[in-house]
Amino acid sequence: MPLSSDIQAFQAVLRESKTIVALAGAGLSAASGIPTFRGAGGFWRAHNVIELATPRAFRADPGRVWQFCHYRRELMKAAKPNRAHLALAMLSVPEHLQRIAPNAHFTLITQNIDGLSTRALQQLDQVVKAPVIEMHGRLMDTVCTVCGERRPNDDTPIFPALADTDSLFTDHGGARIPLEQLPRCSGSCGGLLRPGVVWFGEDVLHGERVDQLVGEADLILVVGTSSTVYPAAGYARRVFERGGTVVIFNAEPLNEDEADNEKEHRHFYFTGPCEETLPLALFGAELGTELGGT
Known part of the structure; x- marks a missing residue:
């Protein structure tokens, strides 16, 4: 046919x-x-995917990954x-x-x-x-890396250290955020939170x-x-x-x-x-x- x-x-x-x-x-x-990922002008063409959207990238520099996700979260929150x-x-x-x-x-x-x-x-x-x-998954969710709890969170920014980092990320690839300033699970485990999305390899x-x-x-x-x-x-x-x-x-x-x-x-x-x-x-x-x- x-x-x-x-x-x-x-x-x-x-x-x-x-x-x-x-x-x-x-x-x-x-x-x-x-922005689409792979089309003309696709989002991934402006950034190295392997450095930003894998579990390995998050383990290596969770602050930089969170900055990347904050930039994308703001785009998505403004969208209809x-x-x-x-x-x-x-x-x-x-x-x-x-x-x-x-x-x-x-x-x-x-x-x-x-x-x-x-x-x-x-x-x-x-x-x-x-x-x-x-x-x-959903970028407006967080997942605890210890207990696995998934929660919605559309705060802007999702934690204070992300404030005013948009230009740093887009112009210079991000700022260094200390581990102790990254978001933590509100439960008893206190685990580090990650974005609630499926990364490459998951x-x-x-x-x-x-x-x-x-x-x-x-x-x-x-x-x-x-x-x-x-x-x-x-x-x-x-x-x-x-x-x-x-x-x-x-x-x-x-x-x-x-x-x-x-x-x-x-x-x-x-x-x-x-x-x-x-x-x-x-x-x-x-x-x-x-x-x-x-």
Whole structure:
């Protein structure tokens, strides 16, 4: 089956779907002002990932890693959910989902750590039984390196020594912060706190649940991600190989060589900013233009 960008054909498949999973990546939040990791001007291109986003980096210089995360936390706190976040949030609300997929169950799995998908649900003033699965954690959480307790924390800054370090980090790579000034667990263990995200080399969160959901899905929406990093890279292929439908929403078009390869395990491919293409494809022109957000 050749790749298609036919919205009506996609919506016909959507109506017959029973178990829908969306896998979201950094492109979902690009319109909210969160830089993507690997795209043009991607965030990781300005910094050495191995020095900043691994357990080894945190052990070597936790203060520098916390400065990097503080800089990113401030970006994320200032951001707002965009139309693509809101469209996916609407799928999590039964009354909206039933309009376009009457017999379906939907789950959103995100690789993003910005919390914007959860905030989109809150913006819709909805409480759903199946919350967003944040497989890479959330930057607004902390995790104790001793007892493992995870807590939300959106303080600015998260500890006093981070105040006024933004320019130092962006211009000079960071300032040296003594270990005794770093945040500690409020429990009896007093352990050093780390950002509540999954770093390179660590296992994703909720991995067994994600595997189960992907294994049951007859339709997967891959939104704003190139799906080049495992385990996420294998999810679309697994759905395809089970006879399910794979739908891609990506800002970048496939080049000729990629298109030949991607036909092996994808059905629909919608090119353009996902905050434009996703609401339109899911809900049509009327709702697509009425959605709020950025």
